Amino acid sequence: MSKINIKEERAMIMNTSQDVLVAMLRKKETDWLVQRWIGVIVGGLNVAMGLYSLIRISYLHSAYPQLIGLMLPYVIPLIYFFAGSGAVLLSYSIRNWQGDIKTKLLLKLAKPQWGSVGSEQIDKAQDIAKGREKL
Numbered sequence: 001m002s003k004i005n006i007k008e009e010r011a012m013i014m015n016t017s018q019d020v021l022v023a024m025l026r027k028k029e030t031d032w033l034v035q036r037w038i039g040v041i042v043g044g045l046n047v048a049m050g051l052y053s054l055i056r057i058s059y060l061h062s063a064y065p066q067l068i069g070l071m072l073p074y075v076i077p078l079i080y081f082f083a084g085s086g087a088v089l090l091s092y093s094i095r096n097w098q099g100d101i102k103t104k105l106l107l108k109l110a111k112p113q114w115g116s117v118g119s120e121q122i123d124k125a126q127d128i129a130k131g132r133e134k135l
Contacts, residue, residue: 014110022110025103027130032099039093046086053079 014022057075061068098104 022107025107025110029099029103029107032096036093036097039089043086043088043090043093046082047090048086050079050083050086053082 053075057068057072057079
């Protein structure tokens with residue numbers, strides 16, 4: 001019985017638009033490292049602000065019941081909006097903390113191809129992805 005050579009690579013030939021797509025996916029992955037922290041911080045602050053506002057309104061309601069009756073229809077929707085948007089942003093950032101799984105898989109599949117491409121082609125594809133050069 002002969003062994004099958006599994007390590008035999010079949011070279012993918014990628015054109016410029018595919019190189020641009022891979023460069024954009026790489027940029028998206030590197031940008032996510034900063035964006036996830038921004039999402040956690042902003043989401044946490046929005047949730048904290050919403051909860052603090054609800055607590056503050058309950059305190060003001062006991063001190064000034066007539067004033068709160070006039071403010072509630074305008075303030076409560078804003079509080080729920082900030083708390084809700086913060087909760088969505090916070091949960092999205094935590095759920096995708098490691099990055100998008102599909103993007104990581106595509107980059108792993110394209111990695112052997114990028115290993116065989118010259119650095120000038122990679123630089124050109126990244127410049128195209130950033131919009132500095134036209135196809």
